[in-house]
Amino acid sequence: MSLNSISFRSLVYSQYIYKLKSYIGLFNSLVVLQLLAILFALGGSGMSGTSGYGIRIDVNYYSADLVIIFTILWAFFSSILMTTRSYQEESYTFVTNRLSNNLSNIAVILTMSIISGSTALLSKPLMKVVLYVIGDTFFIEAETAISRMDQLSGIIATILYILLAGSIGYLIGTVTQMHRLLTIIVPVVFIGILVAFDGEGQFTSKVTAFYYQETSILLFSAKMVVTIALLCSAATLLSNRKEVRQ
Amino acid sequence: MHLSTDGTKPIYVQIAEWIETEILNGNFQPDDKVFSQYKLAEMFTINPATAAKGLNILTDEKVLYGKRGLGKFVTTEARSIIVDKRKNQTLKGLILEVALEADRLDVDEEELIEMLKLTMKKQKGDV
Amino acid sequence: MGLITCEELSKSRGGENALNDISFSINENTITGLVGRNGAGKTTLLKILSGLWRESSGKVHVLEEHPFNNLFVAVNSIYIDDQMVFSQTLSLKDILIEAERFYPNWDRELANRLFEYFQFHPKQKHGQLSKGKRSTFHMILGLASRCAVTIFDETTIGMDHAVRKDFYRALLKDYLTVPRTIIISSHHLEEIEELLEHVLLLKHGKKLFHLPIDDVKNYAIGLTGRTEIVRQWVKNKQIIHMENVGVNSSYVVIKNDPFDLDQARRLGISVSPVTPSDLCIYLTDQEQGRIDDVFK
Missing domain, CATH: 3.40.50.300 (P-loop containing nucleotide triphosphate hydrolases)
Structure with missing residues (x-):
């Protein structure tokens, strides 16, 4: 019998492709969620109107924020789902070790973030088209004259936020999979600490300031990438001794 | 042939006996090549090691001889060896069984021999 | 290795x-x-x-x-x-x-x-x-x-x-x-x-x-015969399994050794091989009791 060795990189790639195919259901749920979010958003988020001289002007505010929020939540819960038992069992059916499994999972989360981030941002032009078709509307952009650079920053930031949500979900999922009780302990401890020690929201606002109020896209990206890398490494390290196919 | 798996006889013995019968029936002539352990394994759905064991018994008994790398072949004196062995072992064993059963049933020697004679006559088609 | x-x-x-x-x-x-x-x-x-x-x-x-x-x-x-x-x-x-x-x-x-x-x-x-x-x-x-x-x-x-x-x-x-x-x-x-x-x-x-x-096939042999005769014969031998069959007969499985089985046969004990499957069941039987004991 000839023995084979396999290159680690090609294995991770094989697993990545296998998972993309087999997790297609997650992407279907994304489509549903984003369409749902667009539907809600088309209702408008605010309205004011004036009339005079025989003219009536209604000002409607529309925002695609809801789409992004839905997408972030989707990434968070999808990543948790990926750490659950049946997904893990499936991953270990074919050639795997724990590291390659984690790396391919992270690659899938990254792909999910890029795709969902792009479609979330595309929802804005889609909404415009819909509004244009259904009513007689004149558009005024909230941000006037956005530069290419700013657009790009927006895309990167959106994707990074989604990826961050995915990484947090992945770590939480990995931790809670280690013991059934951790499913309760982890959220209780997390929320409990926030409520008890961060009543005035100092910690939360510091965290928000650190990430959200960063004005330089480069610094922001660096902070996010480091955070995401830390979260993913933690998940990988924690699951490296895990016994599988119970 | 179907192998009996009730445990009365090890499979490798059954394989050896099957080849012996094939030789007695003339299906294998002296210096003919017999089936390899893999062929036997495939034919009877048995482990090739078991089949090899059957072949090795026959080699030890000089019914077969091996040519390196070519397989096992029937020896010239195979037939007589098999006949001899079956007389001395199989037949004697069967007779012991018969004697014991006769004893349990209180069948005496004369009656037993009569029964034997009758059976042999029937076999030959005289009756 | x-x-x-x-x-x-x-x-x-x-x-x-x-x-x-x-x-x-x-x-x-x-x-x-x-x-x-x-x-x-x-x-x-x-x-x-x-x-x-x-x-x-x-x-x-x-x-x-x-x-x-x-x-x-x-x-x-x-x-x-x-x-x-x-x-x-x-x-x-x-x-x-x-x-x-x-x-x-x-x-x-x-x-x-x-x-x-x-x-x-x-x-x-x-x-x-x-x-x-x-x-x-x-x-x-x-x-x-x-x-x-x-x-x-x-x-x-x-x-x-x-x-x-x-x-x-x-x-x-x-x-x-x-x-x-x-x-x-x-x-x-x-x-x-x-x-x-x-x-x-x-x-x-x-x-x-x-x-x-x-x-495994030769690991053990099964002996069937009148209980007192069989029990007498298997003394000092390694018994794997023992059960009563019929009224006063016993079936005893012992570890195989070159015994004088003809002697056993002459005593009216019938000797039979033990299939690997049965052997494994006998060897892995529970120590405490059999299923019959549950219904006592």
């Missing part, structure tokens, strides 16, 4: 010793049957050999490497059981295509032929298969992957008799074509014994024996 070796291997799970100080060695390109009652530790052992679970103590080597989390072992071995999980979005054909990318020795033609022979539909989903069909599909994965170490853990569950026979024949034929090291665990030793070269018997996580199948 064997292809698979364990030295004083132990594994505790849930506070119990699932495996206790097991040592054995399996040679390359042999078929080994792993038998034992439910909970004897068969699955635990096989999962450790496949690198899915970690041993608690002792040494374990597969292909000269430590199997846990080991890619070399993972790519050269496959563990098949009836619990395999596949995505609902993949069809059976998709799964075969995916499997091919993971196993370098994958035999596509064999997979497709078996797939057709057992009348699977390419577009069927794994989750829609009946229990027996699912086992059959897993068996195709196990055979077509052609891994140096192929492990079937109770894979025949749910298969009907004809499919089981087909499976054993397919296994043997493919083994003859591409010899490899195969371990089969099964509750049906009588069905697989002809395929086996060795039998490894576990009881309560301990190894009872690891022997060539022929030695």
